[in-house]
Amino acid sequence: xxxxxxxxxxxxxxxxxxxxVVGDFIIALQENRPVDESIVNLLQLTIAGxxxxxxxxxxxxxxxxxx
Numbered sequence: 044x045x046x047x048x049x050x051x052x053x054x055x056x057x058x059x060x061x062x063x064v065v066g067d068f069i070i071a072l073q074e075n076r077p078v079d080e081s082i083v084n085l086l087q088l089t090i091a092g093x094x095x096x097x098x099x100x101x102x103x104x105x106x107x108x109x110x
Contacts (some may be wrong), residue, residue, distance in 0.1 A: 045104075046104075049097065049100050050097075053093055053096075053097060056089065056093060057093070060085070060086065063082065063085070064082060064086060067079055067082045073091050
């Protein structure tokens with residue numbers, strides 16, 4: 044059950060991030076401006092955070108199963 048919750052949270056965050064990024068890309072195209080630097084930074088931080096959270100969860104789960 045916990046696996047499903049972690050997957051749902053991760054997928055939900057990625058979907059929300061996708062909406063934000065696509066929205067900024069569309070606005071950047073319409074206004075003929077470069078993509079906002081804060082959006083690129085948000086992408087990097089969010090993806091790194093998700094990798095850390097998922098890695099920690101599944102690492103701890105694997106550690107508990109081995110004991």
